[in-house]
Amino acid sequence: MRLVLDALHVLMDGVPAGLRMEEIGSAIGTFAGVRAVHDLHVWNISSGQVALSAHVELDNLDNWAGLLESARQMLQTRFGIAHVTLQPEPAGGINPVTARG
Numbered sequence: 001m002r003l004v005l006d007a008l009h010v011l012m013d014g015v016p017a018g019l020r021m022e023e024i025g026s027a028i029g030t031f032a033g034v035r036a037v038h039d040l041h042v043w044n045i046s047s048g049q050v051a052l053s054a055h056v057e058l059d060n061l062d063n064w065a066g067l068l069e070s071a072r073q074m075l076q077t078r079f080g081i082a083h084v085t086l087q088p089e090p091a092g093g094i095n096p097v098t099a100r101g
């Protein structure tokens with residue numbers, strides 16, 4: 001699990017009170033198959049409503065549907081974040097130079 005902490009620090013100013021970016025990123029990263037989380041944003045969209053977006057690097061994109069649902073439920077129940085946008089990405093980048101058969 002690798003968190004891109006620089007990106008998190010840059011975005012911390014607008015984070016709703018009581019939410020810790022590192023904690024949220026780590027929570028997403030604990031799901032099986034998640035290699036890293038980056039471009040994590042959390043912000044207020046209206047009174048009492050919090051939105052989140054993040055890029056999630058995965059070992060295997062085939063697992064995405066189940067992971068997305070699990071992550072959405074976790075973010076709702078643990079952090080109270082109802083509006084979640086997660087972008088799945090293959091670990092190692094969108095366009096790997098070498099393809100393995």
Ligand SMILES: [Zn+2]
Nearest residue numbers: 038039055089
């Ligand atoms: Zn990305």
